[in-house]
Amino acid sequence: MKKIPKPFKNPYFAGTILGVVLFSAFALTHSGLGASGAISRIQVALTKLVWSSHVDRVGTFAAMGAGERNALDHPSLFLLIGTFAGGLISAWLNGRLKIEIFKGPKITNYQRLFFALLGGIIMGYGARFARGCTSGQALSGGAVLSLGSWAFMFSVFLGGYAVAYFVRHLWAD
Amino acid sequence: MLPVDIITELGKAGGYAVFFLIGAGFGIALELAGFGDSRRLAAQFYLKDMTVLKTMFTGILVACLLIFLSSGLGLLDFSQLAVNQTFLWPGIVGGFIMGVGFIVGGYCPGTSLVATASFKIDGLFFLVGTIIGAGLFGESLPGFENFWNSSFTDRFLVSDWLGLSIGATVFIVTIFALVMFYIAEKVEEFFKFKDTNKTWSWKITKRPYLYGAGILIAVAALIWSVGQPDPIRKWKIMEKKYAGQLATRAVFIHPLEYVKTNSESTIKLITLDLRPNKDFEIFHLKGSENVKIEDLLDAKFVAPLAQLPPQGVVVLLADNDSISIKAWQYLKVQGVVNLYILENGLHNWNNLFADKQIHEKAINLASPPAEVLQLFPKNAYIPKIKIGSKKRAGGLCS
Secondary structure: OOOOOOOOOOHHHHHHHHHHHHHHHHHHHOOOOOOHHHHHHHHHHHHHHHOHHHHHHOHHHHHHHOOOOOOOOOHHHHHHHHHHHHHHHHHHHOOOOOOEOOOOOOOOHHHHHHHHHHHHHHHHHHHHHOOOOHHHHHHHHHHOOEHHHHHHHHHHHHHHHHHHHHHHHHOOO | OEOOOHHHHHHHHHHHHHHHHHHHHHHHHHHHHOOOOHHHHHHHHHOOOOHHHHHHHHHHHHHHHHHHHHHHOOOEOHHHOOOOOEEHHHHHHHHHHHHHHHHHHOOOHHHHHHHHHOOEHHHHHHHHHHHHHHHHHHHHHHHHHHHHOOOEEOOOEHHHHHOOOHHHHHHHHHHHHHHHHHHHHHHHHHHHHOOOOOOOOOOOOOHHHHHHHHHHHHHHHHHHHHOOOOHHHHHHHHHHHHHHHHHOOOOEEOHHHHHHHHHOOOOEEEEEEOOOHHHHHHOOOOOOEEOOHHHHHOHHHHHHHHOOOOOEEEEEEOOOHHHHHHHHHHHHHOOOOOEEEEOOOOOOHHHHHHOOEEOOEEOOOOOOOHHHHHHOOOOOOOOOOOOOOOOOOOHHHO
16 A cells, blocks of 8 residues: 655644754753754765865865864764654655655756755755855854854855745746 | 753763754654655745745744744854854855745755655756756856955854844744735635635734734733843853962963963964953053953943954953953853953062063063073973863754
């Protein structure tokens, strides 16, 4: 029998869970949530595997993994593994664990994967530029009323809306 | 009192396990909202599905209300939370780039992780992209490092910017979020009913939404009316945590340790002189600043002290213990980390150095040089200054 995916939860309900998780992150660890920091750490660790002298030379890489320093020995990485596990468990319990490619109907799978990779590169670049991603800057900084995080958040939406029209074929039906 | 430092409490393994659990909660929340589906995320930017906005702002609002409610009630010390440092323009430019990446790729870093976890191939490609992008950034940074480090203010809150209390700001943020939710609902309805004959109205049709909004407004109003604790009330709450350091005099330093600390080039020493201005005019230590005890209740005055680099040390000196202890309490609860009191103020300062000579000259009492330490026996004082770094800045993004 084919498993039918359960409907997504009401966004306000999911948001409330998210808020409680975010609060407990602050209460137990001093800081909020984050993903891009750990992603950079993976990048530094991978670079180090193939070209370790380069890690020592580039300022932002060295801060995480120069010399004897292990870029992966950091709490943010466990947060990232946890996020992965949480996503996996929830998708499994809700019948959404399925190999597939999400895309707009007008483009091919290859096109979609190309743009996913491209978007990821742009996103990864921007997240380092902004010193944090949607979780680390917008959610965490937003909750503690950091002015920079609020400015950042509006800027993300602005960037999305500014370009949405030009890439509408990627998503339009 | 919260926050606790889970790694100190449970050790590294236990602490990392808690980070894992928090991450799992995060992943579950994102997955339940449908953030593992790029089409749903992208639809936000075509106004057809406002889930992203609704979930994100609900999360921010709920966490914000919980944080400032527990801070107002004295359950949580807000000064110990990591507040993202503000690099205003790099943040805005980076945010804009991310917005572009979001609509082109359909995810953000956290959501691509959840998509990958639920076997979505496009999520995996996006995630690999973010790793490459992070690398490219590090490579290209030397070209614009000055800009990247510009427009910096350490802990700058929306309330500081508006010039309002935190309570009032929380209330405004709540109303702002609710208005945005209302608009989001109506925009969704508009697109849903666009090509149908259904009638469209401004009314809120879902009862639970009204109740939910009512609860949020009530909590925000409560936070505003309770207010955030001022240093005096905060000391009463936190006395247990810090009073021991005063009772055992662990934070009272000997004048010689002051001289030694002052001579160390790696330490940024700030000396606050709480004596009356006329005494300060007659004699004061070189580089010290004359302040009144009331100044220490002024958040604007204290902010730079609480944001010193890890190598920053603040030393208080006053005519008597009761003043310096009060000053210590005020500053401690506002998050000043390496905070000490000069034992006896300047009362025995002159006696200590008056007959000392270096190269057969009397020393400058306002700033005795480090050489003077050699004129005293090694055990003339018990060193007490410990440079404790704080984990606050940066958070998980670095």
